Amino acid sequence: MELDVDGRAVRLSNPDKTYFPEKGYTKKDVADYFQAVGPGILRALRERPTTLQRFVDGVEGDFFYQKRAPKNLPDWTPTARIEFPSGRHADEMCPTELGAVLWAVNLGTLTFHPWPVRRADTDHPDELRIDLDPQPGTDYADAVRAAHELRSVLEDNGLRGWPKTSGGRGIHVFVPLVPEWTFTQVRRSAIAVGRELERRMPDRVTTAWWKEERGERIFVDYNQTARDRTIASAYSVRPFPHAPVSAPLRWEEIDDAEPRDFDLRTMPVRYAEVGDLHADMDDHAFRLDQLLELATRDEHEHELGDLPYPPEYPKMPGEPKRVQPSRARQDDGGA
Numbered sequence: 001m002e003l004d005v006d007g008r009a010v011r012l013s014n015p016d017k018t019y020f021p022e023k024g025y026t027k028k029d030v031a032d033y034f035q036a037v038g039p040g041i042l043r044a045l046r047e048r049p050t051t052l053q054r055f056v057d058g059v060e061g062d063f064f065y066q067k068r069a070p071k072n073l074p075d076w077t078p079t080a081r082i083e084f085p086s087g088r089h090a091d092e093m094c095p096t097e098l099g100a101v102l103w104a105v106n107l108g109t110l111t112f113h114p115w116p117v118r119r120a121d122t123d124h125p126d127e128l129r130i131d132l133d134p135q136p137g138t139d140y141a142d143a144v145r146a147a148h149e150l151r152s153v154l155e156d157n158g159l160r161g162w163p164k165t166s167g168g169r170g171i172h173v174f175v176p177l178v179p180e181w182t183f184t185q186v187r188r189s190a191i192a193v194g195r196e197l198e199r200r201m202p203d204r205v206t207t208a209w210w211k212e213e214r215g216e217r218i219f220v221d222y223n224q225t226a227r228d229r230t231i232a233s234a235y236s237v238r239p240f241p242h243a244p245v246s247a248p249l250r251w252e253e254i255d256d257a258e259p260r261d262f263d264l265r266t267m268p269v270r271y272a273e274v275g276d277l278h279a280d281m282d283d284h285a286f287r288l289d290q291l292l293e294l295a296t297r298d299e300h301e302h303e304l305g306d307l308p309y310p311p312e313y314p315k316m317p318g319e320p321k322r323v324q325p326s327r328a329r330q331d332d333g334g335a
Contacts, residue, residue: 003031006038006078006237009058012106013201017112022241025264028172030237031105032247036268038098040248040276041112044233048114049080049092049122050280051230056108059239065113069093072267074103080119080205084228085313094119109141111167113230116186117179124179125287130161130193130222132171135206143171144254146197146205148220151251153196157290165259167238167246172231174278175316179287181292183227184316189291191307195298210306210324223310234278245248248277259321 002008015028030209032042052066068077068090077100092115095101104112116125130150132143147163152175154161161173163317177186194207208215224231238244247262247270262270298304306318315322 001028001320003035003102005102006097008097010099010102010106012102017058019055020241020243020264021028021058021105023243025243027105027108028062029264030110031235033264034105035098037271037276038101040271040278041101041233041235042095042179043276043279043282044323045095045112045114045120047094047096047120049082049094049117049119050104050115050233051092051113052104052109053111053113053232054108055110055239059241059243063239065184066107067092069105070147073085074100075098076104077103078119080122082115082117082122082141082228093180105335112233112236112238114233115230116225117125117158121179121184125178125183125185125225126177128159128175128177128186128189128193128288129224130173130175130190131166131221131231132173133166133219133221134169135211135214135217136218138169138218140169140171140259141194142204142218143169146220147171147173147254149195149200149205150193153200157193157294158161159286159291160284162248162281163246163251163254164234164246164278165244165257165262167232167236167244167259167262168240169259171254172246174281175286176281176284178287183225183290184293185288188295188306189218189224189288190222190225192291192295192298195304207246207307208285212324212326217311224312226309229310234276235267250277261306 001012001014017027055063078094080094081091083089084311118126132146135322159175161175198205205219206214208214232246234248236246243264308322
């Protein structure tokens with residue numbers, strides 16, 4: 001069938017194909033959803049190099065991440081060249097209109113993973129993204145407690161965050177930035193935020209990269225700010241049987257929100273009532289000077305330097321030994 005997407009004709013093949021068997025939702029239901037929240041998903045993706053998480057056989061089938069723009073990308077959708085930590089590069093699609101989103105949906109895309117940069121400058125992020133990730137033994141309520149304290153940490157450093165559900169049990173908080181800092185500096189700022197939050201809530205929050213050290217705490221996943229690491233966009237559909245979506249929230253809503261309540265069917269109703277709660281993000285751009293000063297104090301006063309990068313990254317300058325603590329103790333002859 002052919003969809004009319006803001007005047008753009010977009011083909012949708014196999015519209016009756018089941019994508020969420022538990023709910024009976026089809027590919028057409030997914031397309032209808034993204035059209036219903038169109039301005040919101042486009043605001044989240046506009047001009048951003050975007051990786052597509054594709055589920056061509058629905059959520060019970062295999063999936064893959066498509067970083068390089070498909071060869072049949074329409075000529076009305078621009079791309080941007082991004083550099084990977086390995087030194088290789090790729091041209092990724094950068095949606096500038098809703099038709100590009102629906103074109104990707106036709107390929108089986110449920111979750112969009114935009115870079116925190118715009119195509120005009122792919123080396124300087126314009127968003128600081130904080131991922132509050134519940135560990136085993138913790139849940140959304142624990143993430144909420146951490147999010148409230150995170151809000152205070154940000155405000156104490158002259159920043160404002162916009163929260164959303166992850167689509168699972170976690171919370172994401174985005175801070176729009178003046179695009180003047182490198183990925184390394186933005187990651188350093190995220191570590192500083194995490195460490196300050198950890199100091200304020202030592203029994204509830206951790207920045208420990210190694211799972212064996214995290215315990216039943218909320219993990220501030222600072223490495224989500226590293227180059228080529230992305231977070232699911234607002235309004236993305238997440239690949240769970242009940243078809244949840246990543247839902248923008250007001251700060252006063254996070255305590256009473258239930259992530260499962262935001263799904264393929266309920267979000268269009270909510271969107272029609274409240275619109276895009278993150279619509280004003282682009283009206284703001286904050287500076288990282290205070291967080292970078294906090295990072296410097298951590299280094300000089302507390303001897304807290306860099307933290308490990310993900311395993312696929314080359315060894316980075318100043319990075320500590322990239323080996324899990326229990327293995328290091330064995331290698332050193334410890335118990």
